[in-house]
Amino acid sequence: MINLMHASKIYVNGVRALSGIDFAAEDGEFVSIIGASGSGKSTLVHLLGLLDTPSDGRYLLDGEDVSALRPRELAALRGRKIGFIFQHFHLIEGMSARDNVALPLLLQGVRREERLERADEALAAVGLSHRAGHRPAELSGGQQQRVAVARAIVTRPRVLLADEPTGNLDPAAAKDVLALLCELHRQGNTVVLITHDMAAAGRAERTLYLENGALLS
Numbered sequence: 001m002i003n004l005m006h007a008s009k010i011y012v013n014g015v016r017a018l019s020g021i022d023f024a025a026e027d028g029e030f031v032s033i034i035g036a037s038g039s040g041k042s043t044l045v046h047l048l049g050l051l052d053t054p055s056d057g058r059y060l061l062d063g064e065d066v067s068a069l070r071p072r073e074l075a076a077l078r079g080r081k082i083g084f085i086f087q088h089f090h091l092i093e094g095m096s097a098r099d100n101v102a103l104p105l106l107l108q109g110v111r112r113e114e115r116l117e118r119a120d121e122a123l124a125a126v127g128l129s130h131r132a133g134h135r136p137a138e139l140s141g142g143q144q145q146r147v148a149v150a151r152a153i154v155t156r157p158r159v160l161l162a163d164e165p166t167g168n169l170d171p172a173a174a175k176d177v178l179a180l181l182c183e184l185h186r187q188g189n190t191v192v193l194i195t196h197d198m199a200a201a202g203r204a205e206r207t208l209y210l211e212n213g214a215l216l217s
Ligand SMILES: Nc1ncnc2c1ncn2[C@@H]1O[C@H](COP(=O)(O)OP(=O)(O)O)[C@@H](O)[C@H]1O
Pocket: 011, 012, 013, 015, 016, 017, 035, 036, 037, 038, 039, 040, 041, 042, 043, 044
C-alpha cells in the first residue's frame, strides 16, 4: 500500500530532515514509528500523506507512482486515500463536531444530506453521537481527538496516518484514541502511528525507529 523508496527530504533552509528512507507498509498493516522530537517524524508523515514531496527518492502509494503528479492531482489522491490525525486536532472552532467531520466530504462535492448522514455515522463510530452539535471548545481534549478521528475516516480512506495522536491527551483519553486506531486496523485499514510513546507504539504489529532522519528496524 505504502512504498517509499530511498526518500530524502532537505528543506529549503538546508536542513536535512530525512535521509535514505525505505519504508513499506502492506495493505491492512498497523505499523508504528517511534522517534525523539526533531527526528523527522512529522516530515515523514507529510511525505506519506502527500502533503509534501521528497527531495529525492520515489513514492508508490497503492501501486501508483506519485512522484510525477501535480499538486492538484496529489490533493485529489490525498482526499481519496488518506486520513490524517494530528497531535493538535486541527478542528475548526466555529463549527459543530458534525460540520467538522463533514468538511472533507464538502471538499469532495458530496451533497449535503449524504454529508451529514456520513458525519453522523463517523461520530457514532467514535462514540460521540451525543456531542454532534457541540463545538470544539465545548469538548474535552479526548473528545476533540475522537472528532478528529471521525473526520479522518468519514471519507473512508484506506490509509490512516496519525502523527502523535495521543501527545496532548491524558492517559485515559490516550487509551480511547489508541483503542479506536486498533479497531480501525481490525476493520482492514492500513494504520501508521507516529509517536514517542513506547506503550502506544507497542499496540502496532511492528515498530520502526526514526533517528536523526534515518529509519532503523
Ligand atoms: N518546514 C520546515 N522547514 C525547515 N526545517 C524544518 C521544517 N519542518 C521541520 N524542519 C526541521 O526538520 C527536522 C525534523 O523535523 P520534524 O519532522 O518536525 O521532526 P519531529 O516531528 O520528529 O519532531 C528538524 O530539525 C526541524 O527543525
